[in-house]
Amino acid sequence: xxxxxxxxxxxxxxxxxxxxxxxxxxxxxxxxxxxxxxxxxxxxxxxxxxxxxxxxxxxxxxxxxxxxxxxxxxxxxxxxxxxxxxxxxxxxxxxxxxxxxxxxxxxxxxxxxxxxxxxxxxxxxxxxxxxxxxxxxxxxxxxxxxxxxxxxxxxxxxxxxxxxxxxxxxxxxxxxxxxxxxxxxxxxxxxxxxxxxxxxxxxxxxxxxxxxxxxxxxxxxxxxxxxxxxxxxxxxxxxxxxxxxxxxxxxxxxxxxxxxxxxxxxxxxxxxxxxxxxxxxxxxxxxxxxxxxxxxxxxxxxxxxxx
Amino acid sequence: xxxxxxxxxxxxxxxxxxxxxxxxxxxxxxxxxxxxxxxxxxxxxxxxxxxxxxxxxxxxxxxxxxxxxxxxxxxxxxxxxxxxxxxxxxxxxxxxxxxxxxxxxxxxxxxxxxxxxxxxxxxxxxxxxxxxxxxxxxxxxxxxxxxxxxxxxxxxxxxxxxxxxxxxxxxxxxxxxxxxxxxxxxxxxxxxxxxxxxxxxxxxxxxxxxxxxxxxxxxxxxxxxxxxxxxxxxxxxxxxxxxxxxxxxxxxxxxxxxxxxxxxxxxxxxxxxxxxxxxxxxxxxxxxxxxxxxxxxxxxxxxxxxxxxxxxxxxxxxxxxxxxxxxxxx
Numbered sequence: 001x002x003x004x005x006x007x008x009x010x011x012x013x014x015x016x017x018x019x020x021x022x023x024x025x026x027x028x029x030x031x032x033x034x035x036x037x038x039x040x041x042x043x044x045x046x047x048x049x050x051x052x053x054x055x056x057x058x059x060x061x062x063x064x065x066x067x068x069x070x071x072x073x074x075x076x077x078x079x080x081x082x083x084x085x086x087x088x089x090x091x092x093x094x095x096x097x098x099x100x101x102x103x104x105x106x107x108x109x110x111x112x113x114x115x116x117x118x119x120x121x122x123x124x125x126x127x128x129x130x131x132x133x134x135x136x137x138x139x140x141x142x143x144x145x146x147x148x149x150x151x152x153x154x155x156x157x158x159x160x161x162x163x164x165x166x167x168x169x170x171x172x173x174x175x176x177x178x179x180x181x182x183x184x185x186x187x188x189x190x191x192x193x194x195x196x197x198x199x200x201x202x203x204x205x206x207x208x209x210x211x212x213x214x215x216x217x218x219x220x221x222x223x224x225x226x227x228x229x230x231x232x233x234x235x236x237x238x239x240x241x242x243x244x245x246x247x248x249x250x251x252x253x254x255x256x257x258x259x260x261x262x263x264x265x266x267x268x269x270x271x272x273x274x275x276x277x278x279x280x281x282x283x284x285x286x287x288x289x290x291x292x293x294x295x296x297x298x299x300x301x302x303x304x305x306x307x
Numbered sequence: 308x309x310x311x312x313x314x315x316x317x318x319x320x321x322x323x324x325x326x327x328x329x330x331x332x333x334x335x336x337x338x339x340x341x342x343x344x345x346x347x348x349x350x351x352x353x354x355x356x357x358x359x360x361x362x363x364x365x366x367x368x369x370x371x372x373x374x375x376x377x378x379x380x381x382x383x384x385x386x387x388x389x390x391x392x393x394x395x396x397x398x399x400x401x402x403x404x405x406x407x408x409x410x411x412x413x414x415x416x417x418x419x420x421x422x423x424x425x426x427x428x429x430x431x432x433x434x435x436x437x438x439x440x441x442x443x444x445x446x447x448x449x450x451x452x453x454x455x456x457x458x459x460x461x462x463x464x465x466x467x468x469x470x471x472x473x474x475x476x477x478x479x480x481x482x483x484x485x486x487x488x489x490x491x492x493x494x495x496x497x498x499x500x501x502x503x504x505x506x507x508x509x510x511x512x513x514x515x516x517x518x519x520x521x522x523x524x525x526x527x528x529x530x531x532x533x534x535x536x537x538x539x540x541x542x543x544x545x546x547x548x549x550x551x552x553x554x555x556x557x558x559x560x561x562x563x564x565x566x567x568x569x570x571x572x573x574x575x576x577x578x579x580x581x582x583x584x585x586x587x588x589x590x591x592x593x594x595x596x597x598x599x600x601x602x603x604x605x606x607x608x609x610x611x612x613x614x615x616x617x618x619x620x621x622x623x624x625x626x627x628x629x630x631x632x633x634x635x636x637x
Contacts (some may be wrong), residue, residue, distance in 0.1 A: 034527035041424055045415035048437045048503065051496055055443060058455045101545035116344055129622060130355050136550070136618040137358065137611065138557025140584045144591075144607040148361035168354060175351070201340040223601030229444025231560045232584075236591055258446045262560070265450055268454045280447050291442050295435060 011234030023210025056284070064282030066274040078244050081271060084279050086246040090159065090255040094238065095228050097163035097250055102170035103220050109171075114253070115204060117187070128187055135172035142168045151237055159247070159254030162238030169230055170223040177219025181212045203298065214259075214301020217295045225290035231258035257283050311323065335606025362611055366604035368597065377605055383570035383586070385595045390602035394570045398487060398580040402562065403555035405491025405576065406498055411548050414494075418544075419532060421503070422510035441500035449564030451577060452493040457484040457565060460492065462575050478575020483567075488576035488584075490566040494558060498551035505547035509540040509628065546625035553617035557610055559584035583610050 074083035109127065117124030146165040151157055185208050208214070234256055241253030243260065251295040257279050265276045363370070369377065373390060379392025421434050432518040461484030472478040476488075513536050521531045537544070559582075567579020568589050582587075587603045 030527050030530070037419075037529040037532065038424055041416040041420035044413045045420040045425070045433055045437070047413070048417055048440060048499055049433060051499075052436055052440050052443075054455070055440075055447070055451050055496075058451050059447060062454075105347045105350060109351055109420040111340075112348045116341055123348070127351060129618075130352045132622060133615050133618040134351060136553045136557075136589035136614045136621075138559065138584055138614055140559040140587050141358070141362070141557070141607045141610050141614070144365075144587070144604060145358045145361050148365045148604070152365070169536045171351065171354075199336055201333070201336035204340060223443060226339055229442075231444065231446040232588055235560070235588060239592060240577065245480065258444065261446050261450060265453075276450070280450060283444060284447060287442050287444065288439070291439060 003238050006130050011124050018157065021033040059258040059277065059280050059284055062274075063277035063279075066271075066278040067281055071275070071278055075246060076243050076255075079267070079269060082244070084257060084260065084275070084282065086244070087260045087279070088282065090241075090247060091228060091257045093248070093250060094163045094166060094234070094254055094256055095224055095258065097160065098166035098170055098227050099224055100218065101164065101167035102174050102223065105167075106171050106174025106219070106223070107178045107216060109175040110182050111204060113175075113179045115200070115208075131172045135176070137168070138170055138232075139165075139230055140232040140236070143233035146233065146237050156251070157238050157240045158251055159238050159250040159252070162234045162254065162256070163250065165233030165237050167229040168231055169233065170227050173223040173226060174219055177222065178212075178216060181215025181219065183210065184215065185211045211232070214297055214304065218298040218301070221290050221294040221297070225287045225294070228290075229258060229287055231262060234259050236264060308481050319564075320376035334570075359608075359611060362604055362608040366601050369605040372598065373602070373605070377602075378609065381570070381572055383581075385590070385599040385602070388596065388598050390599070390605075392583060392602075393607050394572045394594070395581055395583040395606060396609065397572050397587050398490075398566065399582040399584065401576065402487055402490040402494055402566065402580075402582055403552055405488065406555045407548060407552050409491070409495040409497045410502055410551060414499050414547075414551070415506050415544060417499070418501035418506030418510055422505040423528065423532065423536070426567035434504075437500050438504050439500075440496065441504070445497065445561040448493055448497060449561040452489065452561060452565040453485075456492060457489055460484045460486070460489045468577070476576040476578050477573040478573070480578065481575075481577040483579070485565055485567040485579050486572075486577045487580040488565060488599055490562045490580070490582065491576070493561050493565055494555040497558060497561060498555050501554060502551045503545050505550065506540070506544050509543040510536055512628075513539055522597060540627040540628075542624055546621040546628065549617055549621040549624060553614055553621070556613055556617065557584055559588040563588045569628035583607075 006243045071083040072088065073085050076082045076084055109131070113124055113127060117127065142165050144163050146168070150164060152159040154161075189207050189211060190203060193207045197234055198207075234257075238254060238256065238261050239262075241247065241255045241259075243263075245255075247254045261276050261279055261283075264272050267273065321439050369390065372388075373380070377390065377392050378396065379393045381393035381397075382389050382391050383394060384390070389605070417437060421430055421437070425433060461480075464480035464484065464486075467477050468480050475555065503582055517535050517539070519530050522528075526534065562582050563585035566585050568581050568585065569579040570581050570586065571578075574581065583606045587606055591603055
């Protein structure tokens with residue numbers, strides 16, 4: 001009597017170490033199945049990388065021809081051409097405002113989860129569930145929410161409304177990243193501060209947050225990169241603006257790259273579509289750099305923490 | 308008695324006694340910090356509650372007028388003040404199912420490759436590249452899908468129809484390549500990195516002793532996967548799939564580029580359709596009357612309910628795995 005793995009069992013059905021090992025005869029079939037799975041899994045991974053390359057190449061090959069320094073530093077002239085400087089600036093303004101809202105609140109939420117709510121605390125579990133739900137909210141719904149919250153009462157679409165919407169997209173990412181990295185701060189640091197009689201708030205400000213800085217910066221960059229490409233909330237909260245003007249007034253319409261793409265991709269003008277591709281390429285390069293940069297910072301801070 | 312009380316106090320604060328002045332200042336500081344953190348947490352919960360309130364509040368005219376019938380009536384004719392989201396919900400569900408059916412096996416296979424098969428160096432390169440798929444903005448997926456993917460699907464459709472035409476989903480080829488099926492493919496690409504990164508992280512949590520033990524008994528790699536790795540992480544992988552599903556159900560912009568914006572139900576996936584989120588994205592700016600806007604808020608409310616349910620489901624299925632923790636920023 002033998003099992004699939006070729007272990008011989010004795011008369012009683014129990015494992016008999018003295019019995020000779022005999023092949024079960026289906027090793028060939030088993031190794032064929034194993035090889036099939038290996039090849040399939042490898043092919044799946046290659047396919048995913050291939051899709052990324054196809055997307056990146058599709059954008060780069062179409063956008064590169066219209067991309068130049070002038071495209072990034074000149075304002076748009078609407079249908080007449082021009083660059084995307086004002087829209088790039090607008091995206092930066094909106095995302096910066098969103099980060100100003102979301103990053104501190106996210107870090108404080110992470111602190112609450114790690115420093116004040118224990119592993120079994122009920123409030124901690126509720127907060128974690130709320131963060132999960134917030135992260136699961138469709139971004140278009142976030143846009144609708146801010147439309148009801150800010151745009152209807154103020155009777156005006158604005159960059160600020162867009163920033164609030166983006167901050168809701170960023171907040172759960174930031175909170176989760178903070179929680180993750182704060183948990184990684186060695187307990188010995190906290191105990192050392194306690195032993196010196198340092199108050200909790202001083203420990204947090206001078207020991208825990210500095211130790212977690214690398215991870216917090218990584219989380220912030222990734223959240224910013226995510227928000228920079230978000231289109232749906234801006235479509236609903238900040239899509240009425242002058243495409244040709246630079247705006248520094250967050251309480252009016254602020255132009256942004258995603259909305260520029262959305263408004264111009266179906267114009268019956270080859271030159272306009274070329275500029276849309278170039279704008280998409282700029283957006284993608286920005287997000288790519290942010291992601292790679294975040295990874296580098298994370299690797300460095302992990303090395304510093306000795307993990 | 309008093310000594311004991313003081314002892315307990317010391318335990319709770321776990322601090323050495325310092326000057327009273329510094330201590331009271333510290334107490335204030337501690338309280339301020341706690342207050343700020345609690346406020347931040349409260350803000351998160353309050354925002355969620357307000358999301359539901361705002362949507363219900365702004366959807367009221369449509370809720371009064373259409374009631375629950377909104378969910379299954381399929382005629383969406385804003386000009387005639389008739390709005391039913393049945394066809395939109397159908398489009399959302401079918402495109403997401405297409406995405407889940409394609410992305411689940413692919414994502415798990417990628418997770419297995421990255422956690423158990425790839426050499427260390429390959430893993431360090433391929434893992435981040437796969438995660439990068441999640442970083443590409445939805446507007447780029449949408450535009451890319453329209454210009455690159457749609458013509459490709461257009462040429463693919465006749466072949467799929469002749470091979471799989473007995474399934475209603477693979478009906479006669481459409482004339483453009485813009486279809487429910489194309490939306491499903493774009494969604495597949497968008498949720499693939501979520502499922503693969505999560506399942507890779509889950510597979511890495513399986514204790515090495517278990518895997519080594521199975522291999523020492525002569526199990527092949529596939530038998531280790533089937534017998535040890537998949538059963539012990541099944542609940543987490545299930546939650547990852549549900550999270551991917553939630554993302555697919557709520558995607559608006561990318562879908563609105565390739566789905567065709569036709570509010571009708573067709574059995575064939577090669578016909579243009581529309582989804583709840585895509586319809587809001589397509590029409591919100593150009594609403595014809597207040598009822599139309601209210602109907603879109605109602606549709607948004609449907610999306611919120613779906614997304615809250617998927618989040619809850621993911622958490623329930625995940626069991627001991629804290630999937631939110633594994634999600635990182637993807």
